Amino acid sequence: MVEDKPIEVAASGDSVKKPSKKDLKKAEKESKKAEKRASNAAVKLEVVEDDVSAGKYGVLPLIRSTSNFPQRAFTNVKDLNKRLAGKNVWVRARLHTVRGRGKQCFVVLRQKEFTVQAIINVSNTVSKAMVKFASSISKESILDVEATVTEVPSAVAGCSQQDVELVTSQLWIVSSSLPQLPLLIEDASRPEKNDDAESLSIRVNQDTRLDNRILDLRTPANQAIFRIEAGVCRLFREILTEHGFTEIHTPKIISAASEGGANVFTVSYFKGNAYLAQSPQLYKQMAIAADFEKVFTVGAVFRAEDSNTHRHLTEFTGLDLEMAFKYHYHEVMLFIGNVLTGIFKGLRDQFATEIGMVGQQYGMEPFTFLEPPLVLKYAEGRAMLAEAGVEIGPEEDLNTPAEKLLGRIVKAKYDTDFYILDKYPLAVRPFYTMPDPEDPITSNSYDMFMRGEEILSGAQRIHDPELLTERAKHHGIDLSKIASYIDSFKYGCPPHAGGGIGLERVVMLYLGLDNIRKTAMFPRDPKRLTP
C-alpha cells in the first residue's frame, strides 16, 4: 500500500482537531482493532519478499469516511463495453465467481444484474502472490478493481458484458463475505423449467431463500421484481396525481376493529388496547366526507388470517383510492379499470428489460389486456361457469377454483388476463356496500382480476348514515364501535366509490409468479416474522 494509498484508519497526524492524549489512546485502540479485523478476514495476506505487486492488492481497512481518500471515478459494470477498450477504469463490484488456474485467475464481477470478466495474469507487474490472493477471495465479497478494458475476440460466455474483459492491475477487498454462503447466487438464479433435470435438483427452496433474503435478493430476477414493484407504485401515483387525486396517510393504529372484528391484530396501547387497520377504508371515506373529492393512499395493511396459502400475507402494501362521483359508481369503476390498464401499459413500455429478467428465471406467458378493459356482470360470470359445469348460487361468492376457472374461460373467449366483474351479490360484501336499487340481491360492487385471481375489491359505499346504520345492524356489527365512522356522514357527504389493490398480488400476477412471497421483499405470514 504505497503509491495510491487508499484509505487509512483513524489517529493519523492530519486529523482536524487536536485530540487529547486519552482520545489518541482510544483511537489507537480502535485502529488496532480494525487491523485485527482485517487480518481476521477470510483472506489472509501472505507477506512475500520482493512482491512486484506489493501495494496493488489486499484488504482495505474498513471504510469509515476518513478525510484523506483517493479522488477516483468509478465505472459501472453495465457501461463496460468495447467503446472503452484501452481505457483504465476503477470498478467496485461483487466477486460473483472465481477460478484460479496456476498463473491465471478468472473472476466474474457483478453489479446488480450486470457481470463482467476480470483476469489476473502473472506478469512483470502482477505477482504470483497477487494471483493467489485473488483466487482465495470469497464469493460475494465487494472489491475495488483497477483494470484496463480489453476487447475480446469472442463473446465472454455467461457475462452480461460480452465484448470486453478487465485486465486487472489492482485488486482490493472493500467488504469480505464469509466463505460459506447459505445459498449460491448462481443456484438461486437458475431458470426454473420443469423439464430441466439439473435445475430441478439444485433449485433453492423458498424458505432457504427467505431465511437468507439479502443473498436471495441479489439475483437478477429479484432485482427486477422489486424494480417492477416500485414501478407499479410510481405509475399508480402518477396516474392518480394527473387526475387530480390527493395522496393521504391514514392511521394504522385504530381504536376499534371496525370492519367486522375478525382477523384483526391487537396492539397494547399504553394502558389499553388498540388494533391494526385491515384497510384504510374508513379513513379514505372520511377524507371524501371532508371534501378532498379524490384521494389515494399507499401503505401497510394487516390481516390476522391464519392462511398459509400462495397468495395471503399477514401484512401487505395496499394501493387504495376513493373518489366522489355524480350519479353512478361506474364513473369510478371504469376509471379504476383505466388506472390498471395505464399501469400495465407503463410496465410494458418502461420495464421490458426487467420483465425479461424475471422471464428468464421463471418463464411466463406475457400479460394480455384490453383497452378499455372488459367488464362482465357477476350474473354473466355465473352463467359462463354454469356452462362449464360449475354452479354458483346467485347470492354465493366465487371460491378460488371458480375464480381461476372463470379467468381461463374469459382468457379463451376474450384474450385478456384482466377483467372486471361487476354487481356482486349483496350478501357477500361488507356492510358499507351500497345495495343495488334495481335488484335487491345484488350490490353496487365489483372485483377486478388478473390471470383469474382477485387483485382489487371495490364498491359504491353507503354515504347515508341511516342506511349505513341499517346495514351495519343487519350484519350484526356493534354500532358503538363504528360511531365515529357513521358520524362522518352526518354533515353531508357526496356519493362515492373506490377500491383497494394488493400491490404484491398485482406484481405476482402480472409476472405470472406462483407465490406472493416472491413479490414481498420481507414477507410476513403466520409462520414468518424474520428477517
Next chain:
Amino acid sequence: MVEDKPIEVAASGDSVKKPSKKDLKKAEKESKKAEKRASNAAVKLEVVEDDVSAGKYGVLPLIRSTSNFPQRAFTNVKDLNKRLAGKNVWVRARLHTVRGRGKQCFVVLRQKEFTVQAIINVSNTVSKAMVKFASSISKESILDVEATVTEVPSAVAGCSQQDVELVTSQLWIVSSSLPQLPLLIEDASRPEKNDDAESLSIRVNQDTRLDNRILDLRTPANQAIFRIEAGVCRLFREILTEHGFTEIHTPKIISAASEGGANVFTVSYFKGNAYLAQSPQLYKQMAIAADFEKVFTVGAVFRAEDSNTHRHLTEFTGLDLEMAFKYHYHEVMLFIGNVLTGIFKGLRDQFATEIGMVGQQYGMEPFTFLEPPLVLKYAEGRAMLAEAGVEIGPEEDLNTPAEKLLGRIVKAKYDTDFYILDKYPLAVRPFYTMPDPEDPITSNSYDMFMRGEEILSGAQRIHDPELLTERAKHHGIDLSKIASYIDSFKYGCPPHAGGGIGLERVVMLYLGLDNIRKTAMFPRDPKRLTP
C-alpha cells in the same frame, strides 16, 4: 319533480332484470324507507298548491347509481367567472352560508376553498315556497343548483368568485347535513392573530377540531395543508427516483424490538408476540446489503413514547432513504441536503396558492434556505451556543430549547431556516452509527433542522458485522435479538449512510405551524385514537 326527473329510487318498472315478487316486495320496502329518510331530513318539503316552482327544488332520493340519470355537465365553482356570464350551469357544492330575507335568499356555495354567491328571488318562475325551502337548508348540505351565471356590478365580498353570482332556477339537496354542527367552518377558518379580540374569542380549540375532523378538514387552510403534504411526498419520491433510487416496502410487524427495545408497541401475533417497527432502519440497510444500492421508503412508523408535546405523535409517516457511497458519508449527507432543498423549491414554485391559504389563517414568516445548504459541525454549534451563554458538553445531546436557540442564532447569522449539523457525539447516537475514525468522541452522523427543530436524523451505518457486534454490546443490546440484522452484513456490504425524515414535522415547520396535529390528517398520540 316533473320536467327534469332527476333520480329515482329502485323498483321502477324499467329495471333491467325481471325481479321476482319477493324481490319486488323487498325493493318496495327499501324504497319506502328511503322516502321516509328523505322526509325525515332536516328540511321538510311543504306541499303548496299551484307552486310555480314545483319540480324545481326538493330533496333528491339517495344517489344509488340507478340506470336512469340525467346527462348533465357540472361546472366547478372555481371556474365560475364573468366569461361564463349569461350561461346556464349546474353546480354541485356545499351550502356554506344561507341568509333568507323575505322574498330573497342569499346562499354561499362552497367547493373546497372556492365560494360563490347564489340568489333565489321570488319571481314568476320562483315561488315563495322555493325561497322558503332554500332558507331552511342546513349548512354543509350538498346541493345541486341550476343557475344563470350573472355578472355583478361590485365585487361579492367574502367569496372567492367575486365577479359573478348565480341566479338560481333549480335547487336540490343531494346530501343533508344535520342542522346542528359541532363547529362552524367559518369559525374554524378564522385567522388566528393574537391581536384580534373577536377571532380569539371564537377560536375553535384543537380537540374540538380533531374530534370533528371531517368538518375541520373542510377549511381552506386544511385543504391546503394536506395538498402540501402530498406535495412533499411526491417531490421526495420524484427527486429520488430521478437519482436512481428504488422504492421499497418494509415490514411494520417485526419479531424483536431491534432498536434498543424502549418505546415499542407490542402486537399479539397468533400465539406469540411481535412489535411495531420504530423505523424501517434495519430493512433499508438490508436492501443495501442486497445490492439495491439506493433505496427509499415512505410509510408508517410507530413510537410508544408517552410524550404529549406539540411535536410528537405515536404514529407518523417516515420518509426514509439509504444509499451506498464510495469513500465518505458526506456523499450521502450532502445529497440528502439537496433533496430537502429540492423539496423546498418545489413547494415554493408549485404550491404558492396553498402556502398563501395557510398563511391567511395562521400567518407565518416565509421559509428561507440556502443553496447549497449550510453545514455546521456539532462543535461549531456548541461554540455558538456557548457564546450565547448556553453550555453543552462535548458528549451531550442538544435539548429542545438549545436546538431552538441555535436555530435562531443560525437564522440571524446566515438567514436560513434550514441547516445541517454534522458530527454528533458518538455517545448520543444509536449503536449502529459509525464512530468517527479521526475523533473518538464523535460519530459520522448528522441531524437536519427546520426553523430550529430536528426533522431528520442520519448517519453512516456500521457495515462491518464485528464492529457492529462490538457497538451493540457496548450499548447493552441483546445480541440474540438482532442476529438477523448483524448477519445481513456477513456476506459483503458496501459502506452506506442514510436518514429518516418525519413528514408531518417537515410540513409543520415549513408552514411555521405550532402543532404537529395540524399536519397529521388523523393524528395519534397517547391520548387520541379516534377518529
